[in-house]
Structure formats: structure tokens, C-alpha cells
Amino acid sequence: MAEPLRIAIAGLGTVGTGVIRLLDANREVLERRAGRAIEVVAVNARERAKDRGVDLSPFAWVDDMQAMAARSDVDVVVELVGGSDGPALTLARAALDAGKGFVTANKAMVAHHGMELAELAAINSAPFAFEAAVAGGIPVVKGLREGTAANALTRIYGILNGTCNYILSEMERTGADFDDMLRAAQEQGFAEADPTFDIEGVDAAHKLAILAAIGFGTRIDFEAVRCAGITQVTASDIAQADALGYVVRLVGIASMEGDGRLLQRVRPCLVPFRHPLAAVTGPTNAVVAEGDFSGRLLFQGAGAGDRPTASAVVADLIDIARGQAGAPFSVPVDQLGSAEPGDPGERRGRDYIRFTVADRPGVLAEITAAMRDAGVSIESLIQRGRDHDGGAVQVAMVTHEGPEHCVTEALALLEGSANLAARPLVMPILKD
Ligand SMILES: NC(=O)c1ccc[n+]([C@@H]2O[C@H](COP(=O)([O-])OP(=O)(O)OC[C@H]3O[C@@H](n4cnc5c(N)ncnc54)[C@H](OP(=O)(O)O)[C@@H]3O)[C@@H](O)[C@H]2O)c1
Structure with missing residues (x-):
């Protein structure tokens, strides 16, 4: 058996502890599938003394996460801290500069800096992977990069934010208004204390920009995503939509227009009852990709949570352990096109x-x-x-x-x- 893949994990919150649990629970099957063991070497978070419900004693505690990038006993740095800039980005740059693999669940960082990081990864021949950044446990990054690779895609769209989908589908079920359902989502743990990024559609826009780059082979253009959230949707809109044969869902849509321009939008939409996205309720995510040969493909599953997100992070680690990480955005970063934004x-x-x-x-x-x-x-x-x-x-x-x-x-x-x-x-x- 080959040498183990040695990883360092920055961030021991929901996802970080989920990864540690998964690596422990599925150790044997992972080793068989990866062709070698995946071993945690070092970990870091803000508060060393916090009880995280996992045994950290076998791992070295690193006080400064940036030091992980310089450790000679680390092959891959896994960033599960969050934030588009700040320590997560500094760590990403340092790890890739040092030629280490870099795995992240951080959609905000990938949407804003994914091109720079992919360039750094290419220069240093270092794997860079972010399956968990889009739609939690759904293997949609790999699905688009590999599964639809033989197709010209025309449209990629879906329900990319579990908080909004929970709120809208609960408004539909109970007849309650937005504010009440937002409070319920916060009580149930489906919405952050500050839900702005979710309810204004920004989180979905981050994910859409990443999927569009992969699916259409274009450079990420997050600034071009036109974005509207769900705060204006009322119980009466939902009742009205229902009477007309629709449900309301926040949908991110990226479409390659006939003139080669790329339209990227996140908006609440009326979805016909018969459409597969209408049946997607609660915090579930779903992505539809339309390929010229494959036809319509639907990827659906848990968009967040410790276990599904850990599953996506570890899938990336298996690819890296096998030496099969591939180009992060489906084609080498220097060959990605740049599409002008479409005219809505x-x-x-x-x-x-x-x-x-x-x-x-x-x-x-x-x-x-x-x-x-x-x-x-x-x-x-x-x-x-x-x-x-x-x-x-x-x-x-x-x-x-x-x-x-x-x-x-x-x-x-x-x-x-x-x-x-x-x-x-x-x-x-x-x-x-
Ligand atoms: N939660 C999900 O379901 C989910 C799904 C998909 C993607 N993601 C992404 O995964 C990433 C992590 O999310 P999460 O939900 O696991 O977050 P979380 O529970 O808030 O955990 C964040 C971790 O980062 C540590 N941290 C924060 N700031 C730090 C700093 N300045 N220096 C050192 N450590 C710091 C925290 O340390 P302490 O614990 O000591 O405070 C904590 O362990 C984010 O990018 C998120 O967008 C999450």
C-alpha cells in the first residue's frame, strides 16, 4: 500500500468535525477506494479548549493555521473556516504556493478568488478541489466536470440555498408569512443568526457562478450574477402561485445564450407543479443540467449539514489520494473562456x-x-x-x-x- 495522504484541517466547526468523524467511521473503505490511508496530521481552530465532541488527541494542534502550509508532514490542507477573504484566503494562497493540495468548502472564497487559486494550483502542480462548496453533499461539481464532460450544456439551474428553500416551502405548507418562517428557520438551525447572504440570494449566486464556470468552461464572473432574494415574497404570492399551478422557489439560472453571452441570475421563480424542482422541499438542494446529448440531468440531495458536506470534502481527498484531482474548473485554467454577460x-x-x-x-x-x-x-x-x-x-x-x-x-x-x-x-x- 502506498504512503498515506497526510492532511491538515483548518476549522473544526460543523464541517471540520464532520470530516474527522467520517474519516474515522469509514477508514477501511476509504483506504481501499483511495488506494492508501487518509490521515489527519494537524488541526486548528480558534479555541483550543472547546469540546467539539471528537477526539483531537491523535493530531498536532497548530495555533496559527497559516503554519499548516509550511509543514513538511502535510500533503493537503483542508480549509473549513469560511469567509471570502481573511485567514481562509491567506491559507489557500500559502498552501498552493507551497505545492500542497488544497481542499475547501468555502463557496464565497471560490466565487471571488477561484481563478487566482486555480492559477496558483496550476503553476505549482498542486491539486485544488471544492466539491463541498456547491450544494453540500451533492456531487454536482464532479457531475458537471466529469459526468457531463461529453456535452455542450445550454442551461444549468437549480435550488442552491437550503435556507431559502426551507422558508419558501414552509410558507407554502403553513400559509405563514416570510418573517415568521425566517424565525422558524433560525430556531430549527436552517438559518444563520445573520441570514442576509442566504435570503438576499448571495450564497446561491456564489454557487451559481462556480457551476457556470465549470459547466460552460468560462472564467468565474461572480460580479455578473444578477441577484434578487426572497424577502419580498408574501404568503399571498405563494397562494396565488398555487392557484395558478406553481410553487415559488429561489432558482439560480445560468444559460449560454445563442450569441455566446452568459446570463447568470438568482431570483424567486414560479415553478410549474410538474417540474422536478417543484417537489424539492425543505433544506434540500437540486441542480439541473441540460446537455445536448445527455438531455436533462437532475442532481438532488442535502445541500448542507456536517455529514453530507463532509462526504463531499472526503470525496475530493480520495481523488487527490488517487492522483486524479483533474482541472478544478473542468478545463485547464488558462484555457477557460470569458463570456460577456447576457442581456436579461x-x-x-x-x-x-x-x-x-x-x-x-x-x-x-x-x-x-x-x-x-x-x-x-x-x-x-x-x-x-x-x-x-x-x-x-x-x-x-x-x-x-x-x-x-x-x-x-x-x-x-x-x-x-x-x-x-x-x-x-x-x-x-x-x-x-
Ligand atoms: N455548515 C454547512 O452545512 C456547510 C455546507 C457547505 C459548505 N460550508 C462551508 O464550510 C465552511 C465551514 O463552515 P462551518 O459550518 O463548519 O462553520 P463553523 O461551524 O462556523 O466552523 C468554523 C470553524 O472555523 C474556525 N475559525 C473561524 N474563524 C477562525 C479564525 N480566524 N482562525 C482560526 N479558526 C477560525 C472556528 O473555530 P472555533 O470553533 O474555535 O470558533 C470553527 O472551528 C464555510 O466556508 C461554509 O460556507 C458549510
Whole structure:
């Protein structure tokens, strides 16, 4: 049997302790599959004295995580600390500079600095892997890098944030409003104390940018992801969507347009009942990839948690132990293309638009006139009862298929209208 793969783990929280447990629980099968043992050599976290429920006594404790990169007895550094910059990034650079393998679950860092790290990895012939950074335990990075490698992909999309999916599917199940379900998600441990990154769609945008780079062979362009969260979605929108045959899900969509431009967006969408993503509830994640030969592929599973995320981290370690890490973004980093961002205005589709309006004559006429003048054709229009906050009422409509810039123009015509009590909410209807 070959020499063991020796690893150092920075970060001993949910994922770090999960990795230690997995390496211990599945030691024999891992050794057979990897062709050699995977051994933890050194560990680090902030607080040495904290009881983490795992036995750390066999490992060297390192006070300064940066020292891991310089240890001659370490082959791979595993970063499970988090944060797009700061100590995690310093460690990544130092480990790859030193020619060590580098494995991370840190989507924020990969979305912001993945290109630089992949370049460092290539220069130093060091493996760099981040399966756990996207959709927890779902092997979607490997699935796209290897499983769909024979295809030209047209679209990659999915439910990439378990917190939002829990909140939306619980709103659907209970009829409760967003704020109540956010509180419930925090109590259940499905949302952070500061949930901003999740509910504003930023976390999903990090993951989408990574998947788009892998699937389309382009450099990561996180800044180009247009992102809207779920804070504006109300119980009434969900009831309305249900009556029309849809559920509401936060969906990240990356599509390669005919002109070679890449459109990346994260938005709450109406998903038809019959679509596989409609059945994805709770904190589950799911990713759909559409290949020209494979057709539609669905990857689904736990998007977070100690065990699923550890499973993804250790899968990367097995690849490295076998010498099979491959190019982190499917093609060598110097051969990744750069796609111009697509123009969302050119997207053709149907939209759900919800207005909160004053309850007085002439309001509907103003809205429908703006739609007509901007070239938006209305398929159905529903007026709901009085809002409990006062005199406002909700008017929701579904448009016929058309270019998105027409909807934007219609809303611009209505901007500043005394009849609108709040900013309208637009949710695209996901195409099958
Ligand atoms: N949790 C999940 O389900 C999940 C899923 C997918 C990806 N991820 C990603 O995995 C990474 C880790 O997440 P987690 O949930 O395991 O986080 P966590 O439970 O908060 O653990 C973070 C660990 O990093 C240590 N740490 C934080 N700042 C440090 C610093 N400045 N110096 C040294 N150590 C420091 C903490 O030390 P102390 O324990 O001593 O405070 C803790 O052990 C993140 O990038 C996250 O986005 C997590």
C-alpha cells in the first residue's frame, strides 16, 4: 500500500468535525477506494479548549493555521473556516504556493478568488478541489466536470440555498408569512443568526457562478450574477402561485445564450407543479443540467449539514489520494473562456407580476395601459382582497411570453404612480 495522504484541517466547526468523524467511521473503505490511508496530521481552530465532541488527541494542534502550509508532514490542507477573504484566503494562497493540495468548502472564497487559486494550483502542480462548496453533499461539481464532460450544456439551474428553500416551502405548507418562517428557520438551525447572504440570494449566486464556470468552461464572473432574494415574497404570492399551478422557489439560472453571452441570475421563480424542482422541499438542494446529448440531468440531495458536506470534502481527498484531482474548473485554467454577460432584457418568457395598489377606481386601467404601451400582453389578471396593513389591495398578473425588457419598460412607466403602494414584484415562470 502506498504512503498515506497526510492532511491538515483548518476549522473544526460543523464541517471540520464532520470530516474527522467520517474519516474515522469509514477508514477501511476509504483506504481501499483511495488506494492508501487518509490521515489527519494537524488541526486548528480558534479555541483550543472547546469540546467539539471528537477526539483531537491523535493530531498536532497548530495555533496559527497559516503554519499548516509550511509543514513538511502535510500533503493537503483542508480549509473549513469560511469567509471570502481573511485567514481562509491567506491559507489557500500559502498552501498552493507551497505545492500542497488544497481542499475547501468555502463557496464565497471560490466565487471571488477561484481563478487566482486555480492559477496558483496550476503553476505549482498542486491539486485544488471544492466539491463541498456547491450544494453540500451533492456531487454536482464532479457531475458537471466529469459526468457531463461529453456535452455542450445550454442551461444549468437549480435550488442552491437550503435556507431559502426551507422558508419558501414552509410558507407554502403553513400559509405563514416570510418573517415568521425566517424565525422558524433560525430556531430549527436552517438559518444563520445573520441570514442576509442566504435570503438576499448571495450564497446561491456564489454557487451559481462556480457551476457556470465549470459547466460552460468560462472564467468565474461572480460580479455578473444578477441577484434578487426572497424577502419580498408574501404568503399571498405563494397562494396565488398555487392557484395558478406553481410553487415559488429561489432558482439560480445560468444559460449560454445563442450569441455566446452568459446570463447568470438568482431570483424567486414560479415553478410549474410538474417540474422536478417543484417537489424539492425543505433544506434540500437540486441542480439541473441540460446537455445536448445527455438531455436533462437532475442532481438532488442535502445541500448542507456536517455529514453530507463532509462526504463531499472526503470525496475530493480520495481523488487527490488517487492522483486524479483533474482541472478544478473542468478545463485547464488558462484555457477557460470569458463570456460577456447576457442581456436579461432579451430573455423571452412569461412573468408573474404582483402590484400592491390603492383601492380606488382607475388603478387597474393605469396598470393595463402601461402594459399595453410597453408591449406586454396579459394572459391572466387576479385582483385580491384588501391588504391587512390598510387600504391597499394586491393585483397579480401573468404575462404571455415576451421579451423581459417590455416588462421593465411597463414598470418604469408606472414608477412614481400614486396608485402603487409598494414596489411591484416580478417573478419569472420557469420554462420546462
Ligand atoms: N455548515 C454547512 O452545512 C456547510 C455546507 C457547505 C459548505 N460550508 C462551508 O464550510 C465552511 C465551514 O463552515 P462551518 O459550518 O463548519 O462553520 P463553523 O461551524 O462556523 O466552523 C468554523 C470553524 O472555523 C474556525 N475559525 C473561524 N474563524 C477562525 C479564525 N480566524 N482562525 C482560526 N479558526 C477560525 C472556528 O473555530 P472555533 O470553533 O474555535 O470558533 C470553527 O472551528 C464555510 O466556508 C461554509 O460556507 C458549510
